[in-house]
Amino acid sequence: MPIEYYVFLSLVLFCIGIAGTLMRRNAIVIFMCIELMLNATNLLLVAFSKMHNDPSAQIFVFFSMVVAAAEVAVGLAIIVMMYRKVHSVDVNILNRLKH
Amino acid sequence: MDVLQTVFWILSALAIGCALGVILSRNPINSVIFLILTFFMISGHYILLNAQFLAVVNIIVYAGAIMVLFLFVIMLMNLNADTEPQKSRLIQIAGAVSGGTLLLVVLAALRTSMYSVPLERQSTDIGLIQNLGQTLFTKFVLPFEISSVLFLSAMIGAVVIGKREPASGEETPGAALRQPNQN
Known part of the structure; x- marks a missing residue:
């Protein structure tokens, strides 16, 4: 299996994530699209790790999963707080910082 | 076409289809289910790449x-297809076009510049937990310890953000509703 198949697959997944981020207005779905982009880059790192036969990239993927878990905890707390304030998860309501 | 290639194509098609399902489904719960399926497909790819631990x-x-x-938060907020905010058709098309344009540009740039390296077929054991653990606890032991501090700060941050503010002096619409609960 050539390496470029994996490059193209993760590129397609990343672009789907970007299109979803631009298309949707629900803050939670936008957050999920960001997770999708993170996973696409993780897949690319693992493919390159196999190509160079080097475990460091897999450790990097491991740390990126750690950071993603912490990020999700804080991000969902922010979304829950926003829902409590304005009773909506529509990002268009939050387009003004001062409200 | 041998077995591994067939598995690769099936997993790739399912991953892309499920990822499209994430961004196209109206109901956020369906989006979460599709995203979980996408993660399972990506895990299948990891197994194909001999990264069993990952x-x-x-x-x-x-x-x-x-x-x-995610599922808990969506169920807590009682979101479904009826409450889902919809962007106008024009903005949706613009988002899809810009994502597709990025895909085309990077694809065209990579097609001519990349050299094809076939991933060798013999199974390597760098993805096993023994080798990864040895690398993690010798070369990367300092980042591993620092990530524990990151987790602690993320936990404290989530608790501080999620804590209810005192109801006095609030002018949010939910303040009147919340008042009886605190008695």
């Missing part, structure tokens, strides 16, 4: 912990 961690951490957190 495949298991991907399922446990992403599909098991993170997506359940």
Whole structure:
């Protein structure tokens, strides 16, 4: 299996994530699209790790999963707080910082 | 076409289809389910790439912990297809076109510049937990310890953000509703 198949697959997944981020207005779905982009880059790192036969990239993927878990905890707390304030998860309501 | 290639194409098609399902489904709960399926397909790719430890961690951490957190939040807010805010058709088309344009540009740039390296077929054991653990606890032991501090600060941050503010002096619409609960 050539390496470029994996490059193209993760590129397609990343672009789907970007299109979803631009298309949707629900803050939670936008957050999920960001997770999708993170996973696409993780897949690319693992493919390159196999190509160079080097475990460091897999450790990097491991740390990126750690950071993603912490990020999700804080991000969902922010979304829950926003829902409590304005009773909506529509990002268009939050387009003004001062409200 | 041998077995591994067939598995690769099936997994890739399912991953892309499920990822499209994430961004196209109206109901946020369906989006979460599609995203969990996408993570399972990506874990299958990890197994094909001899990264068994990461495949298991991907399922446990992403599909098991993170997506359940998403599901809890969505169910807590009682979101469904009726409450889903919809962008206008024009903005949706613009988003899809810009994503597709990025895909085309990077694809065209990579097609001519990349040299094809076939990933060697023989199974390597760098993805096993023994080798990864040895690398993690010798070369990368300092980042590993620092990530524990990151987790602690993330936990404290989530608790501080999620804590209810005192009801006095609030002018949010929910303040009147919340008042009786505190007696």
